[in-house]
Amino acid sequence: MTYKIAVLPGDGIGKEIVDQAVRVLTALNLDIALEEAPVGGAAYDQFGHPLPPSTLELAKNSNAILFGAVGDWKYDSLPREHRPEQAILGLRKNMGLFANLRPAILYPQLANASSLKPEVVSGLDILIVRELTGDIYFGTPRGVRTAEDGAFKGEQEGFDTMRYAETEVRRIAKIAFEAARKRNGKLCSVDKANVLETSQFWRDIMIDVSKQYPDVALSHMYVDNAAMQLVRAPKEFDVIVTGNLFGDILSDEAAMLTGSIGMLPSASLNASNQGLYEPSHGSAPDIAGQNIANPLATILSAAMLLRYSLNESAAADKVEEAVRQVLAQGLRTADIYEEGAEKVTTSQMGDAVLKAL
Amino acid sequence: MTYKIAVLPGDGIGKEIVDQAVRVLTALNLDIALEEAPVGGAAYDQFGHPLPPSTLELAKNSNAILFGAVGDWKYDSLPREHRPEQAILGLRKNMGLFANLRPAILYPQLANASSLKPEVVSGLDILIVRELTGDIYFGTPRGVRTAEDGAFKGEQEGFDTMRYAETEVRRIAKIAFEAARKRNGKLCSVDKANVLETSQFWRDIMIDVSKQYPDVALSHMYVDNAAMQLVRAPKEFDVIVTGNLFGDILSDEAAMLTGSIGMLPSASLNASNQGLYEPSHGSAPDIAGQNIANPLATILSAAMLLRYSLNESAAADKVEEAVRQVLAQGLRTADIYEEGAEKVTTSQMGDAVLKAL
Numbered sequence: 001m002t003y004k005i006a007v008l009p010g011d012g013i014g015k016e017i018v019d020q021a022v023r024v025l026t027a028l029n030l031d032i033a034l035e036e037a038p039v040g041g042a043a044y045d046q047f048g049h050p051l052p053p054s055t056l057e058l059a060k061n062s063n064a065i066l067f068g069a070v071g072d073w074k075y076d077s078l079p080r081e082h083r084p085e086q087a088i089l090g091l092r093k094n095m096g097l098f099a100n101l102r103p104a105i106l107y108p109q110l111a112n113a114s115s116l117k118p119e120v121v122s123g124l125d126i127l128i129v130r131e132l133t134g135d136i137y138f139g140t141p142r143g144v145r146t147a148e149d150g151a152f153k154g155e156q157e158g159f160d161t162m163r164y165a166e167t168e169v170r171r172i173a174k175i176a177f178e179a180a181r182k183r184n185g186k187l188c189s190v191d192k193a194n195v196l197e198t199s200q201f202w203r204d205i206m207i208d209v210s211k212q213y214p215d216v217a218l219s220h221m222y223v224d225n226a227a228m229q230l231v232r233a234p235k236e237f238d239v240i241v242t243g244n245l246f247g248d249i250l251s252d253e254a255a256m257l258t259g260s261i262g263m264l265p266s267a268s269l270n271a272s273n274q275g276l277y278e279p280s281h282g283s284a285p286d287i288a289g290q291n292i293a294n295p296l297a298t299i300l301s302a303a304m305l306l307r308y309s310l311n312e313s314a315a316a317d318k319v320e321e322a323v324r325q326v327l328a329q330g331l332r333t334a335d336i337y338e339e340g341a342e343k344v345t346t347s348q349m350g351d352a353v354l355k356a357l
Numbered sequence: 358m359t360y361k362i363a364v365l366p367g368d369g370i371g372k373e374i375v376d377q378a379v380r381v382l383t384a385l386n387l388d389i390a391l392e393e394a395p396v397g398g399a400a401y402d403q404f405g406h407p408l409p410p411s412t413l414e415l416a417k418n419s420n421a422i423l424f425g426a427v428g429d430w431k432y433d434s435l436p437r438e439h440r441p442e443q444a445i446l447g448l449r450k451n452m453g454l455f456a457n458l459r460p461a462i463l464y465p466q467l468a469n470a471s472s473l474k475p476e477v478v479s480g481l482d483i484l485i486v487r488e489l490t491g492d493i494y495f496g497t498p499r500g501v502r503t504a505e506d507g508a509f510k511g512e513q514e515g516f517d518t519m520r521y522a523e524t525e526v527r528r529i530a531k532i533a534f535e536a537a538r539k540r541n542g543k544l545c546s547v548d549k550a551n552v553l554e555t556s557q558f559w560r561d562i563m564i565d566v567s568k569q570y571p572d573v574a575l576s577h578m579y580v581d582n583a584a585m586q587l588v589r590a591p592k593e594f595d596v597i598v599t600g601n602l603f604g605d606i607l608s609d610e611a612a613m614l615t616g617s618i619g620m621l622p623s624a625s626l627n628a629s630n631q632g633l634y635e636p637s638h639g640s641a642p643d644i645a646g647q648n649i650a651n652p653l654a655t656i657l658s659a660a661m662l663l664r665y666s667l668n669e670s671a672a673a674d675k676v677e678e679a680v681r682q683v684l685a686q687g688l689r690t691a692d693i694y695e696e697g698a699e700k701v702t703t704s705q706m707g708d709a710v711l712k713a714l
């Protein structure tokens with residue numbers, strides 16, 4: 001069977017970094033058919049929509065999506081429904097990609113890149129499991145209206161609805177417990193149960209699901225405290241599971257702890273293991289087209305794609321090992337460069353990974 | 358006129374730290390009448406409610422509230438409406454304390470206490486202005502119900518409502534712009550306008566209010582990015598203004614950047630300058646009663662009380678200067694102790710501040 005992969009480079013540095021990941025995937029001698037389509041601002045320019053029906057169709061009919069990045073200042077003044085980010089939200093929702101896996105790993109050679117003290121972060125290896133299709137991201141009703149009650153009755157107000165149904169919490173819990181079981185057996189569920197009904201509901205279900213995982217130690221933490229503990233002692237975490245909104249904030253905070261967000265991949269999976277794979281960083285329009293962006297997060301996203309959607313874990317291992325090798329060789333793109341290392345371009349980094357394969 | 362101050366020590370280390378702040382307030386030779394009342398778990402034990410009507414009445418009839426901390430594990434199994442935190446939420450809501458000011462300051466002598474590299478945080482001095490009586494904290498409807506629409510119709514779901522009315526955003530904007538004007542003229546409004554209607558509404562009003570403050574540079578940042586930038590380069594911020602939920606998370610993250618949360622005060626003000634003043638740290642039941650907690654955050658909260666609710670800025674300056682002096686003298690409670698310093702108890706730290714006054 002041929003694996004079908006939709007390649008959606010997007011905007012900014014998207015094309016350059018995805019190009020390198022495509023080279024890696026192609027070099028593995030797997031039966032892969034790649035097909036490219038526009039997404040984000042690039043798609044808006046061409047089709048008047050950041051996620052054209054043809055792109056969504058292609059994505060749905062693929063085993064996996066290799067995604068670059070979307071966004072550029074020039075689209076900032078568009079109405080929200082036409083902005084590049086809507087493509088990501090649309091893909092997540094339409095494909096039911098509810099499970100976002102975001103590792104925050106600090107490669108030992110890059111410990112200096114962090115703004116944290118090396119002893120606090122070196123060897124960091126945590127996994128954030130973020131629910132991705134529910135919560136206040138998609139909850140209705142939402143909008144702007146005249147307030148019908150409360151102290152500001154009669155005034156204009158903006159409003160959104162946070163909501164989680166039982167199935168949504170159970171299925172992300174399962175993903176998180178399974179992941180913790182394969183790692184160090186520690187799962188921290190982050191919520192705001194002292195204030196939010198949604199969080200108390202979430203927490204109760206986490207506790208219920210935990211009964212099926214006696215080998216995993218479940219703990220609970222309020223989101224404000226989690227934001228603190230990530231700064232204070234991030235290595236005390238193993239797996240964190242949380243809702244869409246808190247996960248957005250905490251996964252970015254955790255990524256930045258490493259100081260090398262150019263190295264961090266992510267996966268967004270649905271119930272049939274279709275997945276969208278993208279670097280954790282953005283489209284960086286300021287350096288687009290200069291061949292200096294770091295392609296490693298995208299290459300590592302391709303490794304996650306091999307592991308989770310194609311079930312080709314041997315190939316995934318090979319790619320990850322190749323990345324470790326190029327780091328060990330001292331090769332660095334500009335974002336992770338430090339004195340004594342060898343500064344390379346985007347495509348040179350791709351060359352090196354291919355060679356190491 | 359006699360200033361009336363309600364003293365609410367609360368639980369855990371609350372009493373010890375508030376005692377020291379009371380000594381400081383008393384030593385200033387101002388016409389102050391202090392009256393104490395129970396709050397939090399202590400109040401629940403005595404009156405069956407974390408915020409008894411008599412305590413609320415006292416607070417409402419005071420110029421300011423000096424608050425310790427609430428919470429203890431032994432109350433964790435109580436139904437939510439009886440848990441200690443409800444006292445804080447109740448005071449905020451009933452007194453309309455909508456403006457939370459949380460400085461994150463790193464005293465030069467304590468730079469080592471941070472988990473961040475000294476060059477990243479030394480000299481940090483940012484102010485987070487958090488809206489405190491609106492947002493998803495108090496928005497209705499909220500609860501657990503059978504879902505009436507969406508993909509999980511018919512299932513149980515937890516839900517909450519995020520909402521902000523125009524007046525609520527305008528008044529916190531005003532506080533933030535005024536604060537920025539008195540500082541370095543930079544205001545960063547944090548929201549999630551690429552996803553939330555409430556945020557877009559918030560952002561539009563911030564922009565509108567900014568027209569009255571041409572001397573303040575307003576910028577906007579998404580909350581996920583703000584969580585990252587606080588880790589990467591916190592000194593690039595001056596004043597941050599944000600909603601209740603995002604403010605909860607970001608102000609705690611910012612506090613932890615300093616590594617010395619035992620030093621950080623906070624103020625929560627209403628439209629008539631009544632205020633609740635409390636340390637940014639919690640009740641630390643594990644060290645309660647041992648006379649080792651750091652009273653400086655509470656003493657600095659008393660300084661904020663003098664400044665904002667009593668308009669006694671000379672006295673506030675004196676207290677803050679006294680705190681700087683004891684730090685310069687090398688006195689440290691256990692939480693901020695490092696080799697070479699002189700370790701002191703809670704009351705010894707209070708003695709030293711009194712002496713420095």
Ligand SMILES: CC(C)[C@H](C(=O)O)[C@@H](O)C(=O)O
Pocket residue numbers: 085088089248551552581
């Ligand atoms: C672009 C934006 C809508 C998105 C999100 O908030 O989920 C992004 O921040 C992310 O984390 O993938």
Ligand SMILES: CC(C)[C@H](C(=O)O)[C@@H](O)C(=O)O
Pocket residue numbers: 194195224442445446605
């Ligand atoms: C105790 C809790 C309800 C409270 C909040 O979330 O506001 C606390 O975290 C704070 O920041 O003062």
